[in-house]
Amino acid sequence: MLYVIATPIGNLKDITLRALEALQEVDFILCEDTRVTKNLLNHYEIQDKKLISFHQHTDERKLAGLVELVKNNKVALVTDAGTPGINDPGGMLIKTLKHESIKTNQEIMVVPIPGACAAIAVLSASGFPTDEFLFKGFVPHKKGRQTFLKEVLNEKRTVVFYESCHRIIKCLEELKKFSEELVAEKELVVGRELTKKFETIYRGSIGEVLEKVKADPVKGEYVVVVH
Structure with missing residues (x-):
């Protein structure tokens, strides 16, 4: 068993x-x-x-x-x-x-x-539609990264994915760039250090969240929710 x-x-x-x-x-x-x-x-x-x-x-x-x-x-x-x-x-x-x-x-x-799950924790606090959502795991490091992010921006459902502290700023910069190319206006909720002392949940447009993360980067994995 x-x-x-x-x-x-x-x-x-x-x-x-x-x-x-x-x-x-x-x-x-x-x-x-x-x-x-x-x-x-x-x-x-x-x-x-x-x-x-x-x-x-x-x-x-x-x-x-x-x-x-x-x-x-x-x-x-x-x-x-x-x-x-x-x-x-x-x-x-x-x-x-x-x-x-x-x-x-x-x-x-x-x-x-059952119990804790980082993706569900942030999704539950996002305020985005959750009757349908797509979980995509970690963003690829290299191969398929651009396709992954463009698929996120083209998706009509709420999307949840993970990114590391080493690539979160790059990820948000890429999302901002691709969203401008695709004319896809999206809102983000990004969680970090979930359930810990310095837990933070950022909300706003891609550009707004990017600036907030740049101003206060920390170690740890990030959960990104896009709608």
């Missing part, structure tokens, strides 16, 4: 009672960075858990071993921050488990334990 457990995105209080119960109950915990997960477990005095590193570079041989582990034990899957499987390697494991279930004709239980 696999428990897919959402963890806090900054504030350690943002974890559910059900998540803590599951973490106490499982035999193994698959995590991106064992140090990050260890800090969370220590904070809630959850001890003697076997942590196994699982990330985007996990090879097929180890993945096959993890499938067998899940089939024979209670296992938790966590990410460093937020919900596993949402723009992170967790989806790869769940897809493999699904294929294994079909191949062996034996169901492998996958139980979601």
Whole structure:
């Protein structure tokens, strides 16, 4: 059995009672960075858990071993921050488990334990239409970047994506440039340091938000909502 457990995105209080119960109950915990997960477990005095590193570079041989582990034990899957499987390697494991279930004709239980998600957190505070929205993950570093951003500007639905602190200003500058070329007037809501001491949510036109971010850049990942 696999428990897919959402963890806090900054504030350690943002974890559910059900998540803590599951973490106490499982035999193994698959995590991106064992140090990050260890800090969370220590904070809630959850001890003697076997942590196994699982990330985007996990090879097929180890993945096959993890499938067998899940089939024979209670296992938790966590990410460093937020919900596993949402723009992170967790989806790869769940897809493999699904294929294994079909191949062996034996169901492998996958139980979601919901909680924090950066994209949904900012979207919920955006004031933009949410009856339909598009989540696009991280902006590509190089190949496909221009196409990605132009697709965002041409989209009629609300769009949510992630960008790093190293490229957020470049991203906003590109959005401003492309919006002028496409004559696409868009409003932005940009969140940073979510649930932490210096949480900030910027609102305005692309140009207005760009100037605000330029005036006060910080480390961390950004969530950008466009409408």
